[in-house]
Amino acid sequence: MMTQINLYYPLWKRYLPVLAIQMKKAITEEQEINFTKSDLHNLGNRNKADYSFSLELENGKVKNxxxxxxxxxxxxxxxxxxxxxxxxxxxxxxxxxxxxxxVLKITSLKA
Incomplete structure (x- = not known):
């Protein structure tokens, strides 16, 4: 079985400037970035795949x-x-x- 390495880099790299802006805004209120199925589908290798995920970062470290x-x-x-x-x-x-x-939601969990 071949493991695909960094399949989604091109997508995230393309959105990096947007992510930076939205993260800054997310500190005060939740932000959303809309992707299309083809954004992920063209890169991914899972047919009817579920690309859902949750990523929690505290002080730059992954918490989940x-x-x-x-x-x-x-x-x-x-x-x-x-x-x-x-x-x-x-x-x-x-x-x-x-x-x-x-839809990618970016939320600040800082109390």
Whole structure:
């Protein structure tokens, strides 16, 4: 079995500037980014796949188990390539969740 490495890098890299802006805004209110099925489908290898995931980051560290989600792992890796985002991740607690409707929600969990 061949493991696909970093399949979703191109998608997240393309959205990196948007993610940076939305994360900054998410500190005050939840943000949403709409993707299309083909955004993920063209990269993914799972046919009727469920691309849903939840990624929780506190001070730049992953707080939940994302080992089963390549989409989430790639998002995390790509986020760390941006100095602006790395700065936002410090002292903040974010949750990224992608649901079945391909809407990525970015929420700040900081009390």
């Amino acid at each position: 188990n994302i080992s089963g989600s390549a989409v989430a792992r790639d998002l995390y890796d790509v986020l760390l390539t941006s100095p602006k985002i790395k700065e936002l991740l410090q002292d903040n607690h974010f949750k990224f969740s992608l649901g079945k409707a391909y």
